[in-house]
Amino acid sequence: MKLMALVGLPNSGKSAMFNSLTGNRQRVANFPGITVEKKSGKAKYRDEEFEVLDLPGIYTLDAASLDEKVTRDFVLQRSKSSAADVFVLVVDATNLKKSLYLALQIKELGQKFVIALNMMDLAQKRGLELDLDKMQEILGAPVVATVAVDKLGIEDLKAKALEVAVQDTTLNYDVNFEADIKKPEYIKNKLQSVEMILKECVRSSIRKDNFTESLDKVFLHPIMGPVVLIAILLALFQLLFVGADPFIGMIEFLFEELGAIVASSLPDGHLKSLLVDGVIAGVGAVMVFLPHICFLFFLIYLLEDFGYLSRAAFLLDYLMRRVGLPGKAVVPLLSSHACAIPGIMAARILDNPKERWITMMISPLTTCSARLPVYTLLIAAAIPDQKIFGFLGLPGLVLLGLYLFGIISAFVTAFILRKSVLHTSPGHLMMEMPGYRVPRLVNILRGTWQKGMIFVKKAGTVIVALSIVIWALVSFPQDTSTQEGASIENSYAAAIGKTFEPIFRPLGFDWRMTTALIPSFGAREVLVSSMATVLSVESFGEDEEQGMQSLKSVLTSEYSLASLLALMVWFVFSPQCISTFAVLKKETGGYKSPLIFGSYTLVLAWLFSFLTYQLVTWI
Amino acid sequence: MRLSQAQDSVKYRIKQVHANDLASMYLRFGLVPGEELLIRCRAPIFGDPLLIETESGQYALTKSEAWHIEVEKQDVAVRVDS
Numbered sequence: 001m002k003l004m005a006l007v008g009l010p011n012s013g014k015s016a017m018f019n020s021l022t023g024n025r026q027r028v029a030n031f032p033g034i035t036v037e038k039k040s041g042k043a044k045y046r047d048e049e050f051e052v053l054d055l056p057g058i059y060t061l062d063a064a065s066l067d068e069k070v071t072r073d074f075v076l077q078r079s080k081s082s083a084a085d086v087f088v089l090v091v092d093a094t095n096l097k098k099s100l101y102l103a104l105q106i107k108e109l110g111q112k113f114v115i116a117l118n119m120m121d122l123a124q125k126r127g128l129e130l131d132l133d134k135m136q137e138i139l140g141a142p143v144v145a146t147v148a149v150d151k152l153g154i155e156d157l158k159a160k161a162l163e164v165a166v167q168d169t170t171l172n173y174d175v176n177f178e179a180d181i182k183k184p185e186y187i188k189n190k191l192q193s194v195e196m197i198l199k200e201c202v203r204s205s206i207r208k209d210n211f212t213e214s215l216d217k218v219f220l221h222p223i224m225g226p227v228v229l230i231a232i233l234l235a236l237f238q239l240l241f242v243g244a245d246p247f248i249g250m251i252e253f254l255f256e257e258l259g260a261i262v263a264s265s266l267p268d269g270h271l272k273s274l275l276v277d278g279v280i281a282g283v284g285a286v287m288v289f290l291p292h293i294c295f296l297f298f299l300i301y302l303l304e305d306f307g308y309l310s311r312a313a314f315l316l317d318y319l320m321r322r323v324g325l326p327g328k329a330v331v332p333l334l335s336s337h338a339c340a341i342p343g344i345m346a347a348r349i350l351d352n353p354k355e356r357w358i359t360m361m362i363s364p365l366t367t368c369s370a371r372l373p374v375y376t377l378l379i380a381a382a383i384p385d386q387k388i389f390g391f392l393g394l395p396g397l398v399l400l401g402l403y404l405f406g407i408i409s410a411f412v413t414a415f416i417l418r419k420s421v422l423h424t425s426p427g428h429l430m431m432e433m434p435g436y437r438v439p440r441l442v443n444i445l446r447g448t449w450q451k452g453m454i455f456v457k458k459a460g461t462v463i464v465a466l467s468i469v470i471w472a473l474v475s476f477p478q479d480t481s482t483q484e485g486a487s488i489e490n491s492y493a494a495a496i497g498k499t500f501e502p503i504f505r506p507l508g509f510d511w512r513m514t515t516a517l518i519p520s521f522g523a524r525e526v527l528v529s530s531m532a533t534v535l536s537v538e539s540f541g542e543d544e545e546q547g548m549q550s551l552k553s554v555l556t557s558e559y560s561l562a563s564l565l566a567l568m569v570w571f572v573f574s575p576q577c578i579s580t581f582a583v584l585k586k587e588t589g590g591y592k593s594p595l596i597f598g599s600y601t602l603v604l605a606w607l608f609s610f611l612t613y614q615l616v617t618w619i
Numbered sequence: 620m621r622l623s624q625a626q627d628s629v630k631y632r633i634k635q636v637h638a639n640d641l642a643s644m645y646l647r648f649g650l651v652p653g654e655e656l657l658i659r660c661r662a663p664i665f666g667d668p669l670l671i672e673t674e675s676g677q678y679a680l681t682k683s684e685a686w687h688i689e690v691e692k693q694d695v696a697v698r699v700d701s
Contacts, residue, residue, distance in 0.1 A: 095675055097674070097675045187651075192649060212677075220670065226663050226664065236658055313679070314662055314670065315663065315670060317662065317668050318665035319665070428684065429684060430678065430680045430681075430684055431678065431680075432648065433670060433676070433677040433678060433679055435677075467652055
């Protein structure tokens with residue numbers, strides 16, 4: 001089997017080429033030790049099989065980012081993975097100039113490569129005439145015309161790649177290479193060579209991309225631009241919030257049914273409890289995130305493929321930069337209002353690793369949908385249903401306040417992180433604005449599917465394991481004195497709750513509250529039912545409406561206004577749910593970031609709940 | 620003149636690119652001395668960032684990034700740097 005590595009500039013159609021070459025035989029993983037995505041797959045040509053590797057996009061071998069270094073090391077054969085037998089340089093035929101710089105560098109190194117002159121249909125449409133033979137002669141490598149999205153020229157490309165792959169070569173690489181390619185003389189020299197090749201090989205100039213120009217007249221219009229942007233962001237949020245809901249309900253229903261079936265077919269005992277309340281509930285807790293993740297990534301890929309994501313980044317850049325984040329960070333932050341899990345995953349659209357890290361760290365501070373049932377209950381118990389100025393409902397205002405509190409704390413944290421921990425200057429914007437094009441549904445669906453599967457495989461295992469730990473804490477030790485078996489009051493969870501009570505007393509929490517918080521680490525909304533359990537609200541679980549009413553009145557009579565408000569504020573910051581930790585670990589590739597996240601949010605949660613409790617008590 | 624002070628829809632030629640650490644960034648985008656460019660539009664409301672157009676494509680950059688690019692009106696003769 002021959003190893004074929006795809007290199008090329010971002011937006012050169014490399015992903016489309018990869019899809020055309022490998023079809024559905026793809027694997028997505030990370031490069032060893034880092035969180036750069038590694039896509040590989042298999043392609044066949046006659047009797048020969050290729051292992052195809054899609055390397056991150058680069059402009060020059062003078063690599064700047066982590067992604068680019070992966071590609072550079074691969075081309076320089078310094079990577080620990082096996083060396084490629086042949087490189088395929090994917091070149092956007094409509095934008096030859098920029099790719100030629102990289103082509104010349106690869107040639108200079110003596111690396112074996114084939115050039116795929118991609119998007120040839122567009123180039124011809126725009127009146128570009130390219131002399132492939134001449135180019136082949138100057139660059140010393142086969143040049144194949146392709147249209148990757150339509151699978152044109154792919155067989156030819158594979159044939160040429162095979163020819164090159166069996167040749168021998170020695171790299172013309174010396175230790176000064178990296179320093180040399182930074183020198184102005186080197187750069188000047190290469191640019192002159194690029195101009196020379198263009199003069200020799202390209203006839204007639206590019207006709208304007210009218211499609212892009214006329215769309216930009218709307219999307220970047222002084223008034224229409226922002227209006228369309230807000231409409232698109234609102235639609236995205238609505239689809240995420242409302243559209244995913246039925247699917248979530250369906251998944252919850254399925255796992256409840258499955259749990260019921262297993263429960264009825266097994267004898268009572270530890271095994272049944274483990275399977276139903278631990279394993280099945282845990283797997284259900286993983287699956288429940290899939291609708292949000294799939295909806296969000298489908299929409300992100302759609303906007304990205306169409307070319308709008310760069311425009312949104314352009315329009316929002318100034319505003320977001322005031323808090324030290326790039327414009328694109330709006331997408332993960334907005335998504336986090338539905339759920340932080342897809343939000344954290346969506347931070348991958350940010351190129352700068354530091355900005356991406358900050359965005360992942362602050363995303364969970366925004367008010368996710370799992371906090372809503374908690375807020376609703378606590379507001380109902382604590383806030384009288386009064387009208388202010390005769391028409392503004394006080395409960396609604398408190399809820400709005402909690403949302404704003406989440407957003408503001410996220411922004412303030414971002415600002416502080418930027419200034420203190422990372423002390424970086426405002427990041428770069430400088431990006432290419434790709435032309436618009438018709439989105440290709442197959443590629444978008446494939447990408448969405450891969451995102452979902454990675455989540456289930458990578459974060460899923462951690463979530464299930466932690467769910468089982470929580471189940472054990474709540475269900476053991478078993479109380480043998482009653483027929484009921486396990487009950488939370490005598491469990492390890494309650495023991496932990498009682499142990500930590502002194503720390504939480506200044507916040508106005510008693511041991512029942514701290515105990516109820518433990519299962520809510522599985523999912524925040526569980527607090528509602530666990531509060532009902534620790535407060536022994538009898539009718540809860542039988543009739544939903546009546547249960548909520550009695551839980552509400554028990555809360556009102558048992559706790560002061562200050563305690564309930566402090567608990568609300570706790571939920572603004574507290575590092576709940578374990579899935580957030582699991583996905584942070586997956587996305588950052590280590591335990592450090594989830595630990596930092598957990599500690600800083602715990603400190604903030606304690607501090608602000610303390611302030612709230614003390615302030616309200618004092619008033 | 621710096622690109623951040625340039626007018627919209629007028630052709631300029633790049634004289635020099637300042638700031639060492641950014642040099643490679645600019646090179647990636649084909650912004651090198653001698654190249655022609657124009658400001659196609661600015662972001663609504665804030666007027667920042669800028670959308671510029673060169674022969675090789677369209678790029679977005681902030682005003683402070685644009686400050687690092689020294690330009691001159693296209694009708695002025697280009698001085699060739701040694």
